[in-house]
Amino acid sequence: MxxxxxxxxxxxxxxxxxLEVAQLAKPDRIHWCDGSDVENDALVAQMLADGTLIKxxxxxxPDSYLHRSHPDDVARVEHLTFVCTSDRDDAGPNNHxxxxxxxxxxxxxxxxxxxxxxxxxxxxxxxxxxxxPLSRCGVEITDSPYVVANMRIMTRMGAAALARxxxxxxxxxxxxxxxxxxxxxxxxxxxxxxxxxxxxxxGYGGNALLGKKCHALxxxxxxxxxxxxLDEHMLILGIENPKGETHYVAAAFPSACGKTNLAMxxxxxxxxxxxxxxxxxxxxxxxxxxxxxxxxxxxxxxxxFFGVAPGTSEKSNPNALASIxxxxxxxxxxxxDDNQPWWEGLDKRVPVTDWKGNAYDASATHPAAHPNSRFxxxxxECPSYSPHAEDAQGxxxxxxxxxxxxxxxxxxxxxxxxxxxxxxxxxxxxxxTTAAATGAVGVMRRDPMAMKPFCGYNFADYFxxxxxxxxxxxxxxxxFHVNWFRKGEGGDFLWPGFGxxxxxxxxxxxxxxxxxxxxETPIGNLPDPVDINLDGVELTAxxxxxxxxxxxxGWASEFEHIGEYLQEYGARMPDALNGEQTRITHELSIG
Ligand code: SAT
Ligand code: MN
Numbered sequence: 001m002x003x004x005x006x007x008x009x010x011x012x013x014x015x016x017x018x019l020e021v022a023q024l025a026k027p028d029r030i031h032w033c034d035g036s037d038v039e040n041d042a043l044v045a046q047m048l049a050d051g052t053l054i055k056x057x058x059x060x061x062p063d064s065y066l067h068r069s070h071p072d073d074v075a076r077v078e079h080l081t082f083v084c085t086s087d088r089d090d091a092g093p094n095n096h097x098x099x100x101x102x103x104x105x106x107x108x109x110x111x112x113x114x115x116x117x118x119x120x121x122x123x124x125x126x127x128x129x130x131x132x133p134l135s136r137c138g139v140e141i142t143d144s145p146y147v148v149a150n151m152r153i154m155t156r157m158g159a160a161a162l163a164r165x166x167x168x169x170x171x172x173x174x175x176x177x178x179x180x181x182x183x184x185x186x187x188x189x190x191x192x193x194x195x196x197x198x199x200x201x202x203g204y205g206g207n208a209l210l211g212k213k214c215h216a217l218x219x220x221x222x223x224x225x226x227x228x229x230l231d232e233h234m235l236i237l238g239i240e241n242p243k244g245e246t247h248y249v250a251a252a253f254p255s256a257c258g259k260t261n262l263a264m265x266x267x268x269x270x271x272x273x274x275x276x277x278x279x280x281x282x283x284x285x286x287x288x289x290x291x292x293x294x295x296x297x298x299x300x301x302x303x304x305f306f307g308v309a310p311g312t313s314e315k316s317n318p319n320a321l322a323s324i325x326x327x328x329x330x331x332x333x334x335x336x337d338d339n340q341p342w343w344e345g346l347d348k349r350v351p352v353t354d355w356k357g358n359a360y361d362a363s364a365t366h367p368a369a370h371p372n373s374r375f376x377x378x379x380x381e382c383p384s385y386s387p388h389a390e391d392a393q394g395x396x397x398x399x400x401x402x403x404x405x406x407x408x409x410x411x412x413x414x415x416x417x418x419x420x421x422x423x424x425x426x427x428x429x430x431x432x433t434t435a436a437a438t439g440a441v442g443v444m445r446r447d448p449m450a451m452k453p454f455c456g457y458n459f460a461d462y463f464x465x466x467x468x469x470x471x472x473x474x475x476x477x478x479x480f481h482v483n484w485f486r487k488g489e490g491g492d493f494l495w496p497g498f499g500x501x502x503x504x505x506x507x508x509x510x511x512x513x514x515x516x517x518x519x520e521t522p523i524g525n526l527p528d529p530v531d532i533n534l535d536g537v538e539l540t541a542x543x544x545x546x547x548x549x550x551x552x553x554g555w556a557s558e559f560e561h562i563g564e565y566l567q568e569y570g571a572r573m574p575d576a577l578n579g580e581q582t583r584i585t586h587e588l589s590i591g
Pocket of ligand 2: 233255256
């Protein structure tokens with residue numbers, strides 16, 4: 001009751017909104033989160049008592065918990081995610097759209113009384129280092145203590161964020177309720193013109209941790225466009241060479257395509273001996289803006305990792321594995337007989353319980369962990385976490401990388417010849433779908449800049465925004481495209497990937513420094529294999545040809561499809577991008 005009074009006594013925007021929401025959702029209690037250990041301990045105790053969390057083996061995984069979500073609530077739901085702009089064309093063909101009034105009406109009836117018997121948590125958070133001018137704040141109201149515990153790991157949550165909000169006066173409003181977890185009563189609505197999000201009926205990561213995809217990508221994409229910065233679905237890593245110089249690279253891959261693995265890469269032994277080091281700034285989201293020197297400076301708006309568990313192992317990502325040995329929330333993984341978290345690809349043990357909590361044994365034909373099972377852990381737990389991740393001004397970006405999952409056609413790496421070409425390379429990105437969203441897996445779709453599910457406005461305007469960075473005085477990063485997922489005729493991956501991706505990063509940085517050769521082709525500059533350090537990597541003749549060559553006829557057909565894709569955006573598509581597509585199509589046709 002005292003907290004109701006607190007709301008009523010203050011007329012600032014936040015308190016008023018909290019009061020309005022309380023009047024609609026009718027919770028039994030309101031709790032303002034301060035982010036403290038005491039608060040978290042109490043929430044965890046409550047979730048252990050009601051079964052929301054299950055304690056894992058304290059000896060092997062101290063302070064770590066398992067959460068089993070509703071089996072119908074395991075991934076983002078793109079078909080239920082809407083951008084509600086006044087003008088439909090502002091959302092563009094890349095988004096599902098609903099008129100703001102209609103969406104508000106619909107959500108109001110869902111939220112009406114939905115928190116009866118529950119506690120309503122008010123979660124102030126800051127996306128980005130708390131003292132960075134690039135950071136932005138929000139407040140999520142939720143009835144899910146699981147969401148609160150995850151937001152505490154993924155964002156700078158609590159008292160410091162509230163103080164910044166009080167100072168700045170502006171924040172993104174996010175309203176969330178798990179409702180009854182009925183997929184027919186599930187919507188994730190964005191109102192960018194009002195900096196507002198409303199999410200009902202899901203407790204899953206990207207649908208419910210509103211600071212992440214909803215705020216830091218979809219809503220922030222509008223702010224970025226208006227304010228002249230780039231809001232991207234990118235990891236950020238630092239690469240220190242033997243001379244002690246560090247370059248930072250930002251890379252966009254669709255969900256569940258290895259961003260976390262690349263961000264935490266451990267270089268092959270030879271590189272380590274020579275003194276190469278990788279540091280991690282972020283694994284999912286990147287906000288970057290031009291500095292006074294014309295370079296792009298980036299921050300990671302998040303404070304933790306919400307990573308895909310399956311496939312994470314000592315071989316694929318030792319840094320991630322080390323990070324999640326303690327203080328971790330696991331969602332939808334399997335469990336071993338001694339109560340340790342387990343997922344496919346971790347090791348050869350056979351778990352005894354699957355992600356739904358059912359008995360599991362070696363004869364089972366379904367995966368034990370859900371393919372989109374996740375870990376939530378603070379970035380501070382990661383051995384490669386960079387101290388510069390907290391730098392208020394961000395880190396200068398030397399290279400931008402785009403990449404997708406492409407079994408055929410697309411070579412290991414190529415470099416865009418200039419910024420405009422690079423924007424087309426990003427806009428033309430294609431990738432096979434993964435379990436990170438509901439729907440079919442393995443279907444090739446266009447996923448420009450890996451932002452298809454996350455750009456909160458018309459892609460044509462977004463490409464135009466990207467192009468606008470190329471102006472006098474700008475010292476823009478070089479742009480590359482990679483494909484770690486090329487397969488041979490036999491269906492095997494041709495490139496070893498993981499730590500060996502260091503070899504490709506090294507070539508990129510040599511290109512940045514003007515120290516490596518490349519072969520100019522219509523699709524971009526391909527490495528001469530002699531310029532890539534392949535010591536210790538065994539590649540078949542087929543692998544060499546497919547990873548480093550390019551198939552002119554195949555690319556001519558790809559460019560036809562890219563042209564058709566760009567046309568979907570009609571007259572809004574920037575001429576410069578259409579022109580670039582025409583130029584390359586022509587070059588491909590003249591042989
Ligand atoms: O959408 S989530 O943030 O839950 C994970 C992802 O798809 O990248
Ligand atoms: Mn992501």
